[in-house]
Amino acid sequence: MSLVEFKNVYKQYKMGEITINAVDGISFSVNEGKFAVIVGASGAGKTTVLNILGGMDSCTEGQIIVGGKDISKFKEKQLIEYRRFDIGFVFQFYNLVHNLTAKENVELAAQICRNPLDSEKALESVGLLDRKDNFPAQLSGGEQQRVSIARALAKRPKLLLCDEPTGALDYATGRQILKLLQDTCKNEKMTVVLITHNSAITPMADHVISMKSGKIVDDIYNKTPKSIDEIEW
Secondary structure, X not given: OEEEEEEEEEEEEEEOOEEEEXXXXXXXXXXXXXXXXXXXXXXXXXXXXXXXXXXXXXXXXXXXXXXXXEHHHOOHHHHHHHXXXXXXXXXXXXXXXXXXXXXXXXXXXXXXXXXXXXXXHHHHHOOOHHHOOOOHHHOXXXXXXXXXXHHHHOOOOOEEEXXXXXXXXXXXXXXXXXXXXXXXXXXXXXXXXXXXXXXXXXXXXXXXXXXXXXXXXXXXXXXXXOOHHHOOX
């Protein structure tokens, strides 16, 4: 069953008399509870797709259906509620509040939700309960990224959106983060959409969407996704 559907979606920017199609008439769907990777080089349009899906940007034309609702028709108040209640975000840079502990950073997200996950349980799910009283400066990059994932999970989102979540991490730590996201998708039955320029990680996905110049060039369902432990890049 599809949780996400893009139907002939465009995102256009005007530069004088020139129109640039950052997203150029794309259509795809993502099934509920699956791990989807959108892959492409810089400028392919994948970040624009993620921003539109997350309600942080709007499309010029087309429909974006999430959970049966057309978010492309949402007013600003509806988009705020959508971002608050339905979406979890994990970014390349962790965006933690530096004068708050790990637990307090997670509690920030929990405070804006209807039915949040307990902050300590969220930290435990990413293996950081013993670091709950540490400030971001006392944590490694990988630990800070895990706090940001715990913060997203505390919202119990329908959809977890990840923007190059390993881009600021070393190889070994990046693998740990990808394993955590893969396990979260599998164990929590959560739908995850991750964008990356690194095509080597696509074998771990249930669904791989490849983009180039604002268009989809491949849309493949992987019947036998691999564990991140089986992948080298």
